Amino acid sequence: MQSSAKKMKRKHLVISAVNLVEGGTLTVLRDCLASARRDLSADWDITAIVHKSDLIGIEGINYIERPEIKKSWFRRILFEYVESKKIAEDINPDYWLAMHDMSPRVGNVRQSVYCHNAMCFYSMSWKEMFYEPKLILFSWLYGLFYRINIHSNECVIVQQEWVRNEFFAKFNLKRIVVAHPLHENKSNVLLKKSGVRFFYPSFPRAFKNFETLLSAWEIIEKTDALDLHLTVTLNGNENRYSRHLVKKFQHLQSVDFVGIIPKSEMQEKYKNVDCVIFPSLLETWGLPLSEAKEHGLAIIAADLPYAHEAIGSYDAASFYSAKNANELAEKIIAFSKGELHFEKIISKDAQQPFKNNWKDLLSYIVN
DSSP: OHHHHHHHOOEEEEEEETTOOSHHHHHHHHHHHHHHHHHHTTTEEEEEEESOGGGTOOSSOEEEEOGGGGGOHHHHHHIIIIIHHHHHHHHOOSEEEEOSSOOOOOTTSEEEEEOOOOGGGOOOOHHHHHHOTHHHHHHHHHHHHHHTTGGGOSEEEESSHHHHHHHHHHHOOSOEEEEOOOOSSOOOOOOOSOOSEEEEOOOOOGGGOHHHHHHHHHHHHTOTTOOOEEEESOOSOSOHHHHHHHHHHTTOTTEEEOOOOOHHHHHHHHHTOSEEEEOOSOOSSOHHHHHHHHTTOEEEEESSHHHHHHHOSEEEEEEEOTTOHHHHHHHHHHHHTTOOOOEEEOOOOOSSSEESSHHHHHHHHHO
């Protein structure tokens, strides 16, 4: 009986994510926890250490709430390198998955880390430094904190092949897994080959390249015969960069500066647009590209490696030189007339180890 009981003993997985509270990273966390609950709960108990459990909304998980950690870097450092070890000693997990970049100290517990942020691999322009000087500090800090304790992980998980190459070069790691943060069973079929409603959903960071899009829209508004409409998710209240953009481009008559759209309203917004434009210069994935595919929308994206990998196989994407406003304007006008040439893209899986969904990734790391 004792031998049978040992075989039946449930395992315990801790997923720590105290810093993920909004946007694409919160979506990734929700997807991770939903998969853990669905695919592992027959054999595993799941504990999630989060900012607030009501941000997650998934039952069947034991939550530890730590909202105070988000208030300062000092508290975050204390949590990762001191408190996490004490938690591990108290609850004795079999595996610890850190979902927000830093590799915690958890004693002898098996562990992996999921890395979202690529700032330490990005060369900022002087203009970007001026509008968001704190990004200089973030870039340096991420380079530092990625390095601390990173070799304690069984796996370092990143979202794209180009990020894996950067991690190999910078940190000399042995086991880096590329895992695409995708939903399964989406049709990805283009529904509209033309239209007049354009959308760029992104928080206004300096490297998000709103300026190229809005400069392209200036060119478009000089074309009298066009009646196009653009929605951008900023309103000037977010930061210095967004205030600059609104001040510089507020004369544009066919642009709605709507501010950040709540996640609960995004699905409806996608249903009421024809094309997603994505000019960002830096992404570890670019979640709106996947969401655009799910809704059968045309995509006009910066011609950068992250965009090609995130879009994958799709016959409704067109790419332009990332900072070329004239080329972008031409593609927008062409789409509105039904004349845009889409590139038929056939995705290539990343080199192994590579996982294309959460079920496969979680099974891979905990077994």
